Amino acid sequence: MIKRLLILSVLSLALQAQTIEAKRAEYALQQEKSSDQGTAFLKDLNTELALLRKDLAAAYREAARAHSLGGDVKDWLDEVNHLRADIAALEEHFRRLNVEEAERGEEGYGLWDQEESTIGQLVMEYGAPDFLYVIPPEIMNQKISLHSMIPIPRQSWNELLEVILSQNGVGVKQMGPMVRQLYQYKQDLMAVHDVIASRKSLDVFPDHSRILFVFTPKSEDIKSVFYFFERFRDPKRTYVHQVGNKLAIASTVDEVKKLLLLYDAVWEEGQQRTTKVISLSKLSPQEMEKVLKAYFGASTDMGRMTVAKGGAHLTVLPLNQEGSLALVGMKDTVERAEALIKELEEQIQDPMEMTVYWYTCRHSDPVDLADVLERVYSTLVHSSVEGAVAEAEKCALKTDVDVRVTPPNFGIPTSPSAISPEPVKPGRLASQVQKSKSLNFIPYAKTGSIMMVVRRDTLPKLQELLKKLDVPKKMVQIDVLIFERKLNSKNNFGLNILKMGSAASQKHRGGLSYEDFSGAKNPGILDFFLSRKASSWFPAFDVAYSFLLSQEDIRVNAAPTITTINQTPAKIAIVEEISINNGAAPVESNGVTVFEKSFTRNQFGITLVITPTVHEPELGDEDDKRYVTLETNITFDNPQESSREDQPNVDRSNIENQVRVLDGETLILGGIRRKTSEDTNEKLPFLGEIPGIAKLFGTSRMTDKMRELFVFITPHVIVHPGEDAKKLREEALKKRAGDIPEFLQRLKEAQDKQKSTKLENSFDVIFGRKHER
Template sequence: LIEMILKENGVGVKQLNPFVKQLVRARLSFANVALLTNCLEDLKHLDKATRVAFIMPLKNLDSKKQRFIESLAINDNVNLQIFEKEVAIVGDSEKVVDYAKLIDFLSQEMTKMHVETIVTKKLTAKEAKEFLELMSLTPKSSTYLGAASGQQLRILASFQFKHLLVLCGMEKEIAQARKILEEMEEKIEDPVEKTIFWYTCKHTQPDELADVLQKVYPQLQEVSMQDDKPGIDPKDKVQREQAKTHADAFIIDPKTSSMIMIVEKKSLEVLKRLIAKLDVPKKMVKIEVLLFEKKTKQHNQIGLASLETGTTVTNPQNGTTFKDGILNFFLSSSQRRNIPAFSFNYQFLLSNQDIQINSAPSVTTMNAVPAVFSLTEEISVAVEEEDAKSKKTKTRYERANFGTTLKITPNVNISEEDQTGYITLETDISFDTINSNEDNKPDVSKKHIENQVRIQDGQTLIIGGLRQKDFSKHTGKIPFLGDIPGIGKLFGNIKSSNNETEMFVFITPRILYDPINDLKKIQKEELQKRPGDVPEFIQQLESARKNLKQKQFEKSMQLLLQ
């Protein structure tokens, strides 16, 4: 039904193979024609792609020759309409000229004229046509191709099939032309021919290199398949052939770190240039890590240190022993007026800040290879399990690792313009804090950070904010007296403790362009940073101590006046 509808609208259907059909023009159309003429000389001055219509007389063209010309015209996208005494050709000017010459040649009354099609292997039909025409123009070869006999060989190159050549002429001329093409193609190296190339990898693993080439090579081969195959194969068949070919194109020899390539000759040079860019030394990265721990301890104790009873106090002058404690003094009915024995302890706010380096590891790794820092402690953890037979609970101990783990993956990117290096860091940091327990069942506090940043070579990445805070407060006071505003703190005892711990991670990556010399240079720079006992360092240390004392005094006075 579809074919009938298309036929009524001037569109024909041609069966190329069992799976593919082609739509062709079934009616002659003069639409978009730039020139309508019956003179062949008018077409020589036009562009090759200009659409023209040419009408020429028709003589001595039997049905067999007509079918042959029509079959070629359909494949070359040329409209050909044969009337009783004339023929109309519509198409590109270059194709119209070739078909006009072919029809004129076939219309001539020549004895022993033959028409033969030749499929070239290494040359395209257009190249073969130009070569044969060049041979016919030389004085030596003109007789060889039959030009001297007045019946010159006619050559038509198919535009649809790039390797199909049509020869029209005497049998001897066609045989001579075929021989010339065979001799020429023997001298030409076939670009589609397979070749074996052995390559020893210098810096890259052969399997990694083969994976990349297997993705590139099909694209190169697909272009050659489109140029060489005139027909269209089923899609699934093409995919199966490609999969089979590409799987065997690159063979790995792990013993010698080599790769054997069985590829087309015309693709070999492209693959060699690609290998030269891929098989280069991997950049190495030196990663320096500093783990800082800032601990802040604040302990407050204000008031009488001993409100409880139970301490016996002796007068050092006469050896008299008093009753125990200040509470016994107030509750005793003794008439003496001696001051009761007690220990008066009044402590101001004490603040202690301690910044220490927990660890300063450094490691050198390759580009895109993760580096792992593990600073853990292995402890025993009690695990209770129920016996299936006795239904009793048993305790067993397992070893577990807790601590700090850093996993850093660097990816190096170097600008080709100014050779500036940038590093993309993928960090995965885990912190485990253990709170001791008498039952060997410690409470574990876990913190986890994942991030991805891009920094310049030598810059430092700072990760902070991992804070843990512990606060406790205890109050003791004399009833009624401890509640008096202002002086109530003299009759009580307040103890408070505030401990804060904050972690900072400093990560500094450096690209090692020359692993040996760059590593020595970095080590020398690090040794020069050591302060030692130089005067500037001693002066800064004394200044820091004075600032710490001043800060503690200011906080103590604030607490006393509250």
């Protein structure tokens, strides 16, 4: 081929009319000369290309150095472009010479009949003679079939090959004067001749040139136009992408012109777009959106539904918070949608309509039931509204029970009157008159009814719920036995009078005196006195001894019984009110401030607050036993002796616990026991320290205080109020507190023990306490 090329470029003289032998001899001579000239031509061409590439590399280096130093690189860039143009010109000249020489020895046409061929074979057959083709593997083996009986001129092969490849989604990218690369349109969208944004610029490029056209429709129509182009584009050659409020179309010039012509025919300038918000009264925005979707047809994009039918475009935006729909589209389409919505709402009965329903409570408190229904109703109403917060979460059912006993209030009061006693407030539960926090459920306590103002669609659910809520509540009868014993013992004995010498009465007498009547000098005290006159060996003296043994035994027994509803606190208070002196308080009298005594009334005693919780037996439990959880809070007050009756000292004890017992079992709260012992001894010097006779010359006082308390709590679950309450009442009447055999037995044992300890105090007087003996 090289020899032929050199022959075409060197020989300038045509062959003369000669004989065959002469022509053969001349042709052989010319071939020999052409071989030498072709070798010299290639050598010169390669040398020239090497020098140009060397100069190009040097120009690049100088341009980079100038750029790093901050100098002007324009001259070097011009030099680079000039060198690259020279290299391309040489390579293109050499390619054209090679192609022309090849065409001289070939036929001037081709039939292009390729059955069950591949793109690689097609390019190798009809494209390889002109360029070096780079074909990726996925394109190389792509199947293609061509059928033709007409000859295709040689000069049309390149254009026809590009058309066939383009129809199969394959483009041709010019990589240099001699190299072309095949690529798939969908993988390289930027392999285009130019990027244009004007329709007039389309006429500058050939129809089969691939360009990137930037189209700018109206901003309100951007989505619809995008879907329109997507539907009508050639899926192998044309690709449409939305970039902001513009559309980028990568395709050939003829395809872009067709899409724009179709756009002009459909989206005429006379159409007007409008936006309208329609309020819904009987259907939710989601339901109406589905109706419009079924009527107009639908397609969804980014949470916004655009529906279209018969060329009409409609965008539906549900406004859940406002219960409305926003319609965006052509004016006639929006009007048709509005008419459809009104017609549907006229045909449907409004499920959101409010209705009034009256319910009479049979077994429940209307206030408590109204609060529960309010929470349930709020959940039903707001569960379908996105982002809504149920009002029921803000309302919490609370049962407030005042379990505190008013403590003594000491200090300077601010009462304006001299005596301002507080009214007596015995222990009791909170007032039954409660304020309901519900808005849609209004309780009327006097008739035990509830007036409900609710939506019609929620009324059947609320009625079904009322059947389960308004049922007989379990009750618990709580039997309480309180045993309290206070034992105060005082022993006073010892020397009361000792006179000797001239201070003695100088009488000879002796005796025993005990007085216990009104006006007595020492009531309740046993006195032993002895007087002797002076003798020759001992002076006169008077001696008196006093003996006092007192014992106080206080017993408090109480057996209260109370019945309460499950999980409802029950309070029992056994208290005594005492007037407390608060001291002097300022009082205005005739413009003058004077100070007078003020008093308050305070309660002291025993207060019990018990909250029962009934636990149902487990399924399959044969015993059918119920357990009860008791939450108890017990307070005990013990007033002590004080120098002033109106300012007593009070000891307070408190028990608070939670226990779980079986129905009918007894819970014992005991161990509240306190014992205080006080001993006082007064002795004469020296004589009171002599062993054996020391008690004769001194005075001893022993005081013992003991307090013990037991509380027995027995819960009884009343499942059926009528029958169970009657049965428990009869059993309670048969077994009164104090007559129960087990308590009678304990009482007898206590009496026997008391008899055996009658002389214990006397032994303590003579011999001292047990631990001192």
